[in-house]
Amino acid sequence: MSLKKIHTRTIVLIALMLIVSLGRLVSYNFPYTLSNFTPIGAIALFGGAYFTDKWKAYLTVFCTLFLSDILINYLYTSKLILWYSGAVWVYLPFLLMVFIGTFIKKVSVGNVAFAALIAVLFHWLFTDLPFFYGAQYPHTLGGYALSLVAAIPFERNMLLGDLVFGAILFGGFELAKSKYTVLRTKNELAV
Template identity: 55%
Template sequence: MSLQKTNTRTTVLIVMVLAAIAMRIVNTQVPALSNFTPVGAVALFGGAYFADKWKAYLVPLLALVISDMVINYIYAGKFTFYTSSLFMYGCFMLMTFVGTFIKKVTVLNVAAASVVAVLIHWFIMDLPFVYGMPNTWANYGTLLVKAVYPFETNMLIGDAVYGAILFGGFELAKSKFTALQGKRQLAL
């Protein structure tokens, strides 16, 4: 693959990741869209499409960190960092890892990966110690139940919608522009 073809593909992937993550900032302004974000879809997308795996992890992670800083500035008036963010970033890396297993883009493969991404988020982010609570099974169970709706439900719907846009959009673009096709050609 030529260098220009690689640069074009990488640039398009980066722009798509940034555009999707920008929607996370927009969604925070509408309380009903709590957790209806592209976070899981972006992680899966990066894992599936970036040929260089360091880009698969770094580009979406940097986009997430930057969006966190912007969101925190909007709400707190300053750039703040929360300890729980480290767990979220860890979840994000695991979601990207799941995306690396998408060898063939199909609705079923992307949907299955989205469910796994939501489960990763649900089981890790609701651990009691993430929020400074006593680490008991009762607290964990309570947090898991409280998270189902609207948080994890919205995340699953968000992953489905943004996943369809990202994966479907890039597959469509690849079919029209050969410069976007990679060494390992993913197919519908």
């Protein structure tokens, strides 16, 4: 594969991810009904599935989350916040979602939906661990269960966001690949 094809494909992947990340503003504008309806999970799965150099997927997802966090935090606080105390624990599940995306070998509605479901389940179980929610719930198995139940609406919205934005990303890129061979990998051109 020529350097130009790699370069063009990478630029298109990053541009799509950055553009779709603006979808985080949807949950900002509708904080109660669409809280956690964001594209970040879909972006992570998309990056894991399409970047041939996986480090680019991890870096792009991290940067996308970081930059959109700066914007969202500014909208909420009117302050420029570059990093916050729980950021590592927020970012870690999304980086794992990139890993989950690497298992999408054939893009189909079923494969992307299954990956989105697994990613959201992991996010739900991880981010509601007792040491993340402070004193809001008891640090017991019962408290963890209460936290999981309370998080169901947020995780439902996350799954919906992953499915909607995943359809845009995966569907859009597959359509673009069918029209522009420069976006295909060497293996896809050989078939």
